[in-house]
Amino acid sequence: MLKGKSIIKWVDQRYEVTKAVDFMLKKKVPVSKHSFWLYFGGVSLFFFIIQVLTGMLLLLYYRVGEDSSFESMQLIVTKVKFGWLIRSIHSWSANLMVFAVIVHMFSVYFTKTFRKPRELSWVTGMILLLLSVTFGFSGYLLPWNELAYFATKVGTDMVGSIPVIGHDMLVILRGSDTVDGATLSRFFGLHVAILPGIFTVVLAIHLIFVQVQGMSDPVEWRTIPVKERRYMPFFPNFALKDLLLWLIVLNILALLAVFFPMELGVKADAFASAPAGIKPEWYFMFMFQTLKYVPPHVFFLEGEFFGLLMFGIMGVIWFLVPFWDSGEKSKYGNTLLNVLGVLLIIYVIVLTVIGYLE
Amino acid sequence: MKKTITILTVLFLCLALLTSATDECLDCHSSIVGGISGDKYHTSVHYKHNISCADCHGGDKFNDDDEEAKLKSTGFIGVPKESEINKMCISCHGDSGKMGRFKSKIDTKQFLDFKKTSHAQKKVLNCVSCHGIHDIQPKGSRFSSVSPKKEVEMCSKCHSDANYMKLFNSKLPTDQHEKYLTSEHGKLFAKGDYNAATCSDCHSPHAIFKSDDIRSSTNVKKIAYTCGNCHSDKDYMKNYDIKTDQLDNYLKSVHGKTLYEKNDISSPSCDDCHGNHGATPDGYDEVSHVCASCHVMNADLFKESPHAEHFEEENIPQCIVCHDNHLIESPNHDLIIDKEHGCVSCHEDEDDKGYIAAMAMYEQFKSLRDKSVLANFLLDSAEVLGMDISDIRFDLLEIHENIIMASANTHKASLEEFLKLIAPGHETAEYAINAGNEAIYDFYMRRWGLGAASLLITLLIVTLHFKIRNIEKMDALKIDPKISSLESS
Numbered sequence: 001m002l003k004g005k006s007i008i009k010w011v012d013q014r015y016e017v018t019k020a021v022d023f024m025l026k027k028k029v030p031v032s033k034h035s036f037w038l039y040f041g042g043v044s045l046f047f048f049i050i051q052v053l054t055g056m057l058l059l060l061y062y063r064v065g066e067d068s069s070f071e072s073m074q075l076i077v078t079k080v081k082f083g084w085l086i087r088s089i090h091s092w093s094a095n096l097m098v099f100a101v102i103v104h105m106f107s108v109y110f111t112k113t114f115r116k117p118r119e120l121s122w123v124t125g126m127i128l129l130l131l132s133v134t135f136g137f138s139g140y141l142l143p144w145n146e147l148a149y150f151a152t153k154v155g156t157d158m159v160g161s162i163p164v165i166g167h168d169m170l171v172i173l174r175g176s177d178t179v180d181g182a183t184l185s186r187f188f189g190l191h192v193a194i195l196p197g198i199f200t201v202v203l204a205i206h207l208i209f210v211q212v213q214g215m216s217d218p219v220e221w222r223t224i225p226v227k228e229r230r231y232m233p234f235f236p237n238f239a240l241k242d243l244l245l246w247l248i249v250l251n252i253l254a255l256l257a258v259f260f261p262m263e264l265g266v267k268a269d270a271f272a273s274a275p276a277g278i279k280p281e282w283y284f285m286f287m288f289q290t291l292k293y294v295p296p297h298v299f300f301l302e303g304e305f306f307g308l309l310m311f312g313i314m315g316v317i318w319f320l321v322p323f324w325d326s327g328e329k330s331k332y333g334n335t336l337l338n339v340l341g342v343l344l345i346i347y348v349i350v351l352t353v354i355g356y357l358e
Numbered sequence: 359m360k361k362t363i364t365i366l367t368v369l370f371l372c373l374a375l376l377t378s379a380t381d382e383c384l385d386c387h388s389s390i391v392g393g394i395s396g397d398k399y400h401t402s403v404h405y406k407h408n409i410s411c412a413d414c415h416g417g418d419k420f421n422d423d424d425e426e427a428k429l430k431s432t433g434f435i436g437v438p439k440e441s442e443i444n445k446m447c448i449s450c451h452g453d454s455g456k457m458g459r460f461k462s463k464i465d466t467k468q469f470l471d472f473k474k475t476s477h478a479q480k481k482v483l484n485c486v487s488c489h490g491i492h493d494i495q496p497k498g499s500r501f502s503s504v505s506p507k508k509e510v511e512m513c514s515k516c517h518s519d520a521n522y523m524k525l526f527n528s529k530l531p532t533d534q535h536e537k538y539l540t541s542e543h544g545k546l547f548a549k550g551d552y553n554a555a556t557c558s559d560c561h562s563p564h565a566i567f568k569s570d571d572i573r574s575s576t577n578v579k580k581i582a583y584t585c586g587n588c589h590s591d592k593d594y595m596k597n598y599d600i601k602t603d604q605l606d607n608y609l610k611s612v613h614g615k616t617l618y619e620k621n622d623i624s625s626p627s628c629d630d631c632h633g634n635h636g637a638t639p640d641g642y643d644e645v646s647h648v649c650a651s652c653h654v655m656n657a658d659l660f661k662e663s664p665h666a667e668h669f670e671e672e673n674i675p676q677c678i679v680c681h682d683n684h685l686i687e688s689p690n691h692d693l694i695i696d697k698e699h700g701c702v703s704c705h706e707d708e709d710d711k712g713y714i715a716a717m718a719m720y721e722q723f724k725s726l727r728d729k730s731v732l733a734n735f736l737l738d739s740a741e742v743l744g745m746d747i748s749d750i751r752f753d754l755l756e757i758h759e760n761i762i763m764a765s766a767n768t769h770k771a772s773l774e775e776f777l778k779l780i781a782p783g784h785e786t787a788e789y790a791i792n793a794g795n796e797a798i799y800d801f802y803m804r805r806w807g808l809g810a811a812s813l814l815i816t817l818l819i820v821t822l823h824f825k826i827r828n829i830e831k832m833d834a835l836k837i838d839p840k841i842s843s844l845e846s847s
Contacts, residue, residue: 244819247815247819255812
C-alpha cells in the first residue's frame, strides 16, 4: 500500500496528477428531467472504444486487396476462434455508434447546450459525427462483397456530378476511374490510419472542452431558484451511471451480434450486374431517397449535384447553429430551433422509411 | 339443222386440231436435232404428267418455226444458268397448289430444308445434281438416281472422292461407302434388300447438316430417333428378327436420361456403340465389348476378375449380363442383390464364396450410404443454424469418390481390395458426422455462452444499480441534516 502511495507521489511530483483528480472529484453534473440524454455522449465514446478494440483484433487477420479482402473476412468469420463474434460486434457497434452520436447531437441541440460558451464543443461534436459516418462509409467497402462494392460505386459516383472538378475528385477518391483494388487500399488506409488519428485528436479536444466547461445547466433552470437546482458529483455518481448504461449497451450489442450476425454475402465482381435492391447504409438513406426525387436538371445544374449542394448548404447551416442562433435574446428563438429540429427529424425518418419500403 | 351440224363439225375439228397439237420443242429435239435430251425426256415423270420443255426452258412450244419459237417475247431462256435451276424447279415443287393438280404427295417444303444446308450454301449442289435433268424418275422407281438402289452410289460419287472432297472439307472421311458395305445395312443392301438403310434414311434427303449441327438428323440428340424411325417400326422390321423396343429402352436407360434429361451430349447414343457407317465401332469385334471404350477402368478390372476367363470359355457376353444392353439403369448397389441380373443371380447358394463376398460388399455400400445420409442431414441442420460447414462439405465429396472406386472394383470381384477402397469413405463419413454434431453443439454453446455472459453483465448491472442507489442515499443524508439526524436516532 505504501508502495502504491509512493508511486502516486512520485508521479504527482512530476506531473501534478492530484490536481486533475481533485478537479474530477469536485466536478458536478446538473440533475434534471433531461439528464438521461447526457449519457449518450458517454455511450458514443463506449462504442468508439469497442470499435478500436475489435478493429485491432480484426486487423490481425484482415488482408486488404482485391484477392484477399473477402477471403480474409471469410477466414475470420469461419475459422478464427470467435472471429465471427468480433466481426459481428464491430459491424453492429459501428451502426450503433453512429446512432448514438446522432442521438447525442439532437439531445445537445434540443437542450440548447451548444450555446455560449460551448460553441466549439458543438463544432468538434459535429466534426466527430462527420468522421463517424466517414468511418462507416469507408469500412463498409472493406469486406469487398457485392453489396458493399455496388453501394460504394453508387455513393462515390455522386462526387463525379460536381461540375468541373467532379471527375478529378472521383479519381482522387477512388484511386482510379472505377471502384477497384486502388479504392479498397485507399478506404482501408482511411479507415484504419487516417480517420482513427484525426478522430482521436478531435475526440480528445471535445472531451477536454466538456471537462473544462462542465455540463451545461438546463435552459429551464433560469426560472428556478439557485438552491432548488440539483447536482450530482461526476465521480462516482455520474461515472457509475455511465458505466451502468455501458453495461446495458454491451448486453444489447452481444445479443445483436449473436442473434443477428452480419452476413458476409458474396464476393464483389466488377463484371457482374448490380444486384437488385442496392441500398446505402441506413444513415445515408434519407439523402439517397431525396436524390431520387430531384429532377435530372435544376436550372443549369445536374440534379444530383444540385441535391448534394443543397445538403451541403443545409449541413453548413446546421454546423454553424451556435453562431446564428439568437439564443436567449429572441422571444421565439427556442421555439424556432425546436420546430426546425422536429421537422428535420420527421424528414429524416420519413425519407428513411420510404427508402427501405421501396 | 344443217347449219347446226356444220358449226358442231367445225368446233369438233378445231378441238381435235388443238388436242392433237404436238410439243414442237420435243418434236425437233428428238428427231430433227436428234438430241439425247429429247429422247431421255420421254422416260421422265415430268413427260408423263405433260410438263413440256417450255415449262422449264420457256419459248412457244406450239410454234414449229425454230426462230419464232425462241423469241425473247416467248420467255425463252435456253439452257438455264446454274443459279436459276433451283428457282426453276421450285416454281412448281415449292408450290403446293401446282403440285396438288398432279395429286402429288411430294413435300413442297423440301427446298426450304435444302437451302439451309452447306450443299446449297456453298453452291456445291442444286436439284439436278442428284435428281438428274431430263430423265427424272419418281423416287420409288428403280431407275431414279435417288432410288435406294442408286442413292448410295450417287452420294459416293462425291463423298468417296478424296480429291474432290478436300475442296470443301478435308477433314471429312471419304471411306463412308466402303465402311457402309461392311455394315449389316450395307450387307443387306448388297444382297439386294433395298429396305436396308441407305444414305438419305439417316442423313435425310434434303436437310443434310453436319452431325454437330442440332438440325442434323445424325446429331447426337436426334440420332436415336433417326435409328428408331426404322428400328421401332414393327411392320418395317418384321422380316429381320430384331426387337423393336431398343429406342424405348434406351430412353429409359441411364445413357438416354443423361442425354435427354441432363442434356449431357457426352452420353452415348446408338452410333457410339453400334458405329455409324461401319455399324460397329473401331477396334471392337463385338458390340457387347464396346462398353469398354468409355468404361475403361471397369473393363480392365473385369479382365482381372475370375469371371473374365469363365465368360470367355462359356462365350457369355460381358457387361450386358448384369447391366443389360439398351435398358442400362443408373449404377445402383441394389444390383448386387438383384436376383435377375446381380451377383446373386448366379451365386445363389448362401455358402457360396461369391454370395458371401457379394453380400459383404452390399452391406458395406448400404452402411456407407446410411452414414453419408446422416452426415448430410447433420451438416444441413448445422447450415440452417448458420454454421459454416463448407470445408466438411468439401471433404464429404471424397465419399462419392470412394464409392465410385469401390463400385468399379466390384468388377474385379475381390472382396479384400474392395474393403481397402471403401474404408476411407467410412472414415470420411464418420468424420463428417462428428463435425456436423460439433457444429450443432458449437451453435448451442454460443447461445449458452451468450446467456452466461449476458447473465454476468446483468448481475453487474443490478449490483451497480444498487450501488448507485446507495451512494445517492448517502448523498441525500449528507445534504439534508434533518434526515441524517433522524436516521441516526
